[in-house]
Amino acid sequence: MDTQDLIRSARFRKEREADWQKLETLVRKAEGRGLQHMEFAETRDLASLYRQATTSLAIAREISLDKALLGYLEALTARAYLCVYAPQERLGGLLGRFLREGAPRAIRRSWFYILLGFLCMGLGALTGYLLYFENNDWFYVMMPSELAGGRGPDATTTSLRSILYDTDQASGLGAFATYLFSHNTRIAIFVFGLGVFACAPAILLTFYNGLSLGAFLALHYDRGLGLDLVGWLSIHGVTEISAICIACGGGLQLGTAVLFPGNRSRSVALREAGHDAVKLAIVAAIMLVGAALLEGFARQLVQDRDARLFIGWGIGALWLSWFLLGGRSRR
Amino acid sequence: MRVRFWKRAKTDKPSPSTLVPPEGVPLTLPIAGIGVRFASQLTDIVLTVIAAVCLVILLGIMDLTSPQTLMALAALLFFLIRVPYYVMSELAWNGQTIGKRLMKIKVVSHDGGPLTARALVLRNMMKEAEVFLPGTLLLTLDSATPLASLAAFSWVTMALMIPLFNRYRRRLGDMMAGTHVIHLPVPVLLKDLASETVAAGTDRKKFVFLSHQLDHYGAFELQTLESLLRAQNAPSGADAARQRNATLEAIVEKIRKKIGYAAPVPPVDRLPFLQAFYNAQREHLEQRQLFGDKRENKHYAQSGEER
Numbered sequence: 001m002d003t004q005d006l007i008r009s010a011r012f013r014k015e016r017e018a019d020w021q022k023l024e025t026l027v028r029k030a031e032g033r034g035l036q037h038m039e040f041a042e043t044r045d046l047a048s049l050y051r052q053a054t055t056s057l058a059i060a061r062e063i064s065l066d067k068a069l070l071g072y073l074e075a076l077t078a079r080a081y082l083c084v085y086a087p088q089e090r091l092g093g094l095l096g097r098f099l100r101e102g103a104p105r106a107i108r109r110s111w112f113y114i115l116l117g118f119l120c121m122g123l124g125a126l127t128g129y130l131l132y133f134e135n136n137d138w139f140y141v142m143m144p145s146e147l148a149g150g151r152g153p154d155a156t157t158t159s160l161r162s163i164l165y166d167t168d169q170a171s172g173l174g175a176f177a178t179y180l181f182s183h184n185t186r187i188a189i190f191v192f193g194l195g196v197f198a199c200a201p202a203i204l205l206t207f208y209n210g211l212s213l214g215a216f217l218a219l220h221y222d223r224g225l226g227l228d229l230v231g232w233l234s235i236h237g238v239t240e241i242s243a244i245c246i247a248c249g250g251g252l253q254l255g256t257a258v259l260f261p262g263n264r265s266r267s268v269a270l271r272e273a274g275h276d277a278v279k280l281a282i283v284a285a286i287m288l289v290g291a292a293l294l295e296g297f298a299r300q301l302v303q304d305r306d307a308r309l310f311i312g313w314g315i316g317a318l319w320l321s322w323f324l325l326g327g328r329s330r331r
Numbered sequence: 332m333r334v335r336f337w338k339r340a341k342t343d344k345p346s347p348s349t350l351v352p353p354e355g356v357p358l359t360l361p362i363a364g365i366g367v368r369f370a371s372q373l374t375d376i377v378l379t380v381i382a383a384v385c386l387v388i389l390l391g392i393m394d395l396t397s398p399q400t401l402m403a404l405a406a407l408l409f410f411l412i413r414v415p416y417y418v419m420s421e422l423a424w425n426g427q428t429i430g431k432r433l434m435k436i437k438v439v440s441h442d443g444g445p446l447t448a449r450a451l452v453l454r455n456m457m458k459e460a461e462v463f464l465p466g467t468l469l470l471t472l473d474s475a476t477p478l479a480s481l482a483a484f485s486w487v488t489m490a491l492m493i494p495l496f497n498r499y500r501r502r503l504g505d506m507m508a509g510t511h512v513i514h515l516p517v518p519v520l521l522k523d524l525a526s527e528t529v530a531a532g533t534d535r536k537k538f539v540f541l542s543h544q545l546d547h548y549g550a551f552e553l554q555t556l557e558s559l560l561r562a563q564n565a566p567s568g569a570d571a572a573r574q575r576n577a578t579l580e581a582i583v584e585k586i587r588k589k590i591g592y593a594a595p596v597p598p599v600d601r602l603p604f605l606q607a608f609y610n611a612q613r614e615h616l617e618q619r620q621l622f623g624d625k626r627e628n629k630h631y632a633q634s635g636e637e638r
């Protein structure tokens with residue numbers, strides 16, 4: 001058949017059709033097996049044929065009125081684009097980079113917000129502590145009943161002590177799961193999520209958490225069990241309370257972006273603050289899992305007060321050294 | 332200065348389906364709607380729940396769990412399965428989970444750049460924060476803590492409502508990761524009508540159209556005719572064939588009248604006439620387009636005057 005008989009756009013198509021079909025098979029291959037498993041020559045062809053196809057599409061839009069051709073080229077180029085610009089990084093590398101560099105750096109960048117989180121918690125604890133000594137009934141106001149577990153100003157000292165050194169509490173996998181979804185994780189989730197609403201809920205919740213902590217501490221101090229409780233709390237609490245404060249820091253960061261976006265629009269500010277805040281949330285999640293592990297296993301296995309203190313604060317020091325030393329570039 | 336009570340709607344916004352890749356040629360990738368995304372999400376949830384339930388049963392058989400902690404353990408397993416599932420499947424299948432593959436939708440980078448692993452991890456982590464964790468919370472809370480339940484409920488509701496209020500149907504995680512979800516286009520190469528008729532050996536001189544006869548129609552009419560001609564090849568029953576013949580006759584008569592084509596077209600020649608007219612019209616319009624005279628439809632002359 002004489003190609004001169006054809007109209008211009010039909011000739012255009014005839015000259016390039018073979019390349020398009022080759023691209024189509026390559027795209028199918030890439031979608032089926034993944035770019036990593038293709039041969040070098042194939043990936044090279046894929047990239048160059050994709051660029052040819054975009055050019056063809058641009059030209060076809062100008063010179064051709066063949067709807068079928070335009071639709072085909074459009075779909076083909078789009079599929080090829082999705083293949084060529086597929087994510088190249090492996091999950092392992094991403095995770096390693098996050099743990100080595102991303103997380104500690106994000107923590108160090110947002111030290112101010114995390115400090116605010118600790119401040120909220122600390123002030124809450126102080127207030128709770130002082131209020132308890134003013135009037136014991138404050139304990140019932142500030143402590144959620146399901147968390148107190150029968151402990152209160154009315155309980156005897158021996159019963160308080162027996163809970164702190166209780167050997168037949170649930171232990172193992174089930175306890176781990178229960179603790180993970182217990183009170184503190186909920187607080188951490190709320191503190192982070194509610195930070196978006198102009199900081200206030202995050203600050204209030206952290207403060208409230210501090211209140212119950214302070215009242216709890218005061219109750220035991222009153223009965224001469226202060227250090228025993230610190231030991232009982234420390235073994236997982238150092239990790240857990242730090243996690244809540246870090247989550248609070250992330251929430252505050254989001255909240256400040258909403259409150260004071262500066263010259264940016266609020267959504268842009270939120271997105272930029274989100275980079276670090278999400279990292280803080282992931283770190284908090286990792287720490288909460290760690291805390292649940294400690295609470296589910298270690299607290300029942302270790303009954304000695306000093307050993308509990310040592311493990312709790314030792315692990316706290318490990319977290320701190322990760323945040324402070326991780327991801328520093330050597331010069 | 333006048334106070335504006337609401338922002339005036341911008342009219343020159345690009346269509347949400349347009350994505351500009353680094354090569355600079357805009358592509359049309361239609362945005363996936365709420366329904367199809369919900370369906371794919373549901374598929375994924377069902378899959379991961381089945382996996383979690385199987386594991387819980389396995390643990391139960393091996394006597395590693397007690398009835399008191401069963402729910403918490405199930406929630407934990409569900410969490411431990413779904414987090415890596417979403418991230419790894421979207422990384423391995425280039426922005427698609429099994430549910431998305433079934434529904435033929437896919438995650439793309441919002442600005443047309445490459446899809447990064449970071450964006451995929453972020454958008455799936457945010458899915459936890461948006462829906463799953465507050466949802467789990469909502470299920471585990473009881474009536475003793477109405478405030479927390481209400482907070483969790485309103486948070487989930489808000490997160491689910493957000494996609495309704497933006498043109499790209501992005502949820503919070505999409506916004507933070509800079510992605511949106513599209514329908515995967517399917518490339519189907521149909522035959523070129525213009526070269527088909529030449530190949531069939533139709534006598535080109537049989538129908539001759541003069542250039543003033545081709546000035547009546549624009550691209551829209553041409554492409555409608557193209558769809559009609561493509562549909563002619565489909566097999567059909569006697570009834571449908573009669574109806575099709577009647578349609579063809581009506582169209583041929585209409586075109587003849589419009590362009591002033593004097594010679595009558597016998598019934599046998601109706602299809603070749605339309606094919607020849609399609610070829611001539613397309614050649615003419617494409618030529619005009621090359622000279623900068625783009626004719627959208629048959630009203631091109633009036634719209635040109637208005638500008």
